[in-house]
Amino acid sequence: MGLIIYLDGKYVPEEEAVVSVFDHGLLYGDGIFEGIRAYHNRVFKLSEHLERLYESARTIILEIPISEAEMQEVVLETLRRNNLRDAYIRLVVTRGKGDLGLDPRRCKVATVFCIAASIQLYPEELYERGLEMVTVATRRNIPEACNPRVKSLNYLNNIYAKIEANLAGVPEAIMLNQEGYVAEATGDNIFLVKKGKLITPPVYVGLLEGVTRNAVMDLARARGIEVQEKVFTRHDMYNADEFFLTGTAAELIPCVKVDGRPIGTGQPGPLFQSLLHDFRELTKTDGPVIFE
Numbered sequence: 001m002g003l004i005i006y007l008d009g010k011y012v013p014e015e016e017a018v019v020s021v022f023d024h025g026l027l028y029g030d031g032i033f034e035g036i037r038a039y040h041n042r043v044f045k046l047s048e049h050l051e052r053l054y055e056s057a058r059t060i061i062l063e064i065p066i067s068e069a070e071m072q073e074v075v076l077e078t079l080r081r082n083n084l085r086d087a088y089i090r091l092v093v094t095r096g097k098g099d100l101g102l103d104p105r106r107c108k109v110a111t112v113f114c115i116a117a118s119i120q121l122y123p124e125e126l127y128e129r130g131l132e133m134v135t136v137a138t139r140r141n142i143p144e145a146c147n148p149r150v151k152s153l154n155y156l157n158n159i160y161a162k163i164e165a166n167l168a169g170v171p172e173a174i175m176l177n178q179e180g181y182v183a184e185a186t187g188d189n190i191f192l193v194k195k196g197k198l199i200t201p202p203v204y205v206g207l208l209e210g211v212t213r214n215a216v217m218d219l220a221r222a223r224g225i226e227v228q229e230k231v232f233t234r235h236d237m238y239n240a241d242e243f244f245l246t247g248t249a250a251e252l253i254p255c256v257k258v259d260g261r262p263i264g265t266g267q268p269g270p271l272f273q274s275l276l277h278d279f280r281e282l283t284k285t286d287g288p289v290i291f292e
């Protein structure tokens with residue numbers, strides 16, 4: 001593809017953007033990342049993504065060698081060097097090069113890289129028709145063991161769930177927490193609509209506090225819709241009026257069938273359509289400009 005990649009202070013051709021086999025990001029999944037999008041020459045919710053990245057770093061005691069302001073410039077400059085105004089950005093910070101022992105103190109300096117690539121959006125028909133999903137047996141990691149709020153490089157929990165969805169022949173999985181409450185999908189947050197209210201599981205259930213999730217809650221409130229963060233079960237899901245997912249990759253995607261039960265009318269609902277419209281409008285004005 002001939003991309004220019006930011007790696008540890010330099011912008012290099014992708015062939016030269018390589019990390020050590022002794023990097024603990026690879027050996028142990030010891031690191032963190034963000035998936036970010038640029039729309040219409042702006043980086044959507046960049047400060048929110050950077051805040052989450054630095055908070056994840058603090059929790060795992062990972063020292064990021066550059067400041068948040070410098071990181072913002074890395075993202076913008078990587079986009080400029082690749083002449084991208086609409087893009088998908090992958091920002092990664094690993095524990096860095098160490099040895100074959102898991103002690104993070106063996107890693108002297110974190111590895112930082114940023115990839116900006118053009119992105120193929122889902123076909124429009126998926127947003128119009130909606131997805132089918134299944135609840136999978138793999139439970140979401142418990143916060144006391146591997147906190148889902150940390151956007152770590154350790155995604156095996158989610159990959160297990162994705163494999164189950166693949167085996168079931170559907171594009172996405174619903175993951176429950178240890179108590180059986182609905183948590184999230186493999187890379188997306190979950191919303192349902194019931195009697196005009198928008199409901200999403202609270203962060204303490206054990207999920208990633210999505211940037212898109214928070215944006216959608218704000219958009220709903222701006223429309224005068226009541227938003228509730230409360231726990232719910234599969235029963236609530238099956239009896240929702242509308243159901244949809246949010247995430248940087250998926251944006252807002254309707255789900256019309258869960259575990260064989262059609263949701264609501266079996267078609268994407270009106271509140272979903274309104275929020276998707278508002279979201280697309282917001283992407284035109286939110287975030288720092290790439291090319292002045």
Ligand code: PXG
Nearest residue numbers: 035186187188189208210211212247248249
């Ligand atoms: N839950 C999980 C577990 C995620 O990984 C979200 C929710 C949604 O969060 P945001 O902040 O994006 O609204 C995510 C995000 C990928 C990919 O390459 C995954 C995510 C984001 C971008 C790309 O699969 N996950």
